[in-house]
Amino acid sequence: MAAYSSKFFKIGSCDGQKVVDGEVMPLVLEPADPAKKDVESLVEALGNNKEWFDQMITKNSAVLLRGFDVGNAVNFNDVVEACDWEDIRYVGPAPRTHIHKRIWTANEGPLSEFIYYHHEMVLIKEFPKKVILFCEIPPPEGGETPFVPSFKVTEKMLEEFPEEVEEIEKRGLMYSFSAPTRNTTASMRGRGWEDAFATSDKQEAERRANALGMEIEWLADGGAKTILRPRALTRVFEGRNGRRMWFNTVVGMHGKEQSSATMADGTELPLKLVKRCEEIIEEESIQFKWQKGDVAFFDNWALLHGRRPSLPPRKVLVATCK
Template sequence: MRYTGAVVRTHVYKRVWTANEGPLSEFIHFHHEMVVIKESPEKVMFFCEIPPPEGGQTPLVPSFRVTERMLEEFPEAVEEFEAKGLKYTITALSTNDTSSIRGKGWEDAFGTPDKAEAERRAKAVGMDLEWLPGGGVKTIMAPRALTKVFDGRKGRRMWFNTVVGLHGKETSSATLADGTEIPETFVKRCEQIIEEESIQFKWEKGDVLFLDNMAVLHGRRTSLPPRKVLVAICK
């Protein structure tokens, strides 16, 4: 399974890639891997080659707990947003920008410099493209679910979205599928709940971490360099 997404990675070997190569000074929000596209990997495997001297933990959250708590505090909003669906947009340059945690250029992301071919490949994973002056592109993904229930996971309703990570950012947005803004109070409280439910995985050299991508949200704490973690995904 090939990585598809907005983050800069280096291909290492077969299905092995580097983790997000964006600045270590930036926190990577909790997410399910490749949640914005039609088909997400079921498993994510990490390997620590170089642990950071300080910080850089991988925080983990059981996704169903976020859904449970959001339903407790925002029952009507959760069901309304679920019914309407979500829309994500991410703006990308044509070439990679390693100064950003979402700096992958569209040519790298789609594996081609040809716009028509990029549109075809984007459509295959459920994206629409809007070309921008200067060679950039806006990727549009809608509708997307707020929560999902997957087989073999006790019928739990997972918080299978990246609203907190994309909402109101400089190069991205998360709204309802019809373009309606998601209230800031909803997003901020969700962010707080995710933090409250998180545990921290501190890396040591040689550590291997297996995640059920359907059930666990993960992120990246800020750290001092160097930090090198490799990652592989599979169905």
């Protein structure tokens, strides 16, 4: 941890940590002085160490602030704003509710359902660089937010399916997704198109969808089918050691009731490739148990993340940043 240097934070640990390419994921930071665990001290420390803290997130992909008195959405918003990253509006299928300023609920779909691993807004032209999560009410059982170093998935897929991976990369991907007219929390993908595009006017929705790189087909029940193509299989981002990220949502959307994932020309993906990819992602996953007040910073360019099924209550809030 040669790059680590801070007088305000000390390095902690949590169950489930892994060392990946020499870096601990997540890096756990706790107050160095127990008398300075209040939100005001944390906000001041983050404000005074913006560049360093940003480097820690890029270096370790995941940073968990633990042991601070972050108690509610207002506190969480103060922490987010202290980092001085630009906000980015969420576009996607998850039903969410605005809570305070830059803070929203995480996916409000049924806690009994597993939210599959994904890079946030991976299908949109502009996606967050950071996903920040705050645990206000930890679940009594389950409900972890597992994450996966995306480049490890690419490495293994190239080892096992080198020709197939490069062929898909060359041809590109096509996704489709069906959304209802209005929001419903009966599904983890229950966000309606009116909310997603912030309009009830179909022509305006089409214009906004097109600006995001989507086509829309209108369904007989008033819902919308969005089509996205071509999309990349992997991406390489600056400052991440040339790692080739598995920057797609093939497994999460392939062959599902509301969605599909194929090659850009409509050719079906090899089922054995999709199934093995699902296994690899789970093999490489990392997770910790949420504690009240935890704030987790994910490098969205480097990590896939999801949500384990949970017993209620569970309250996790989210902010997304450029």
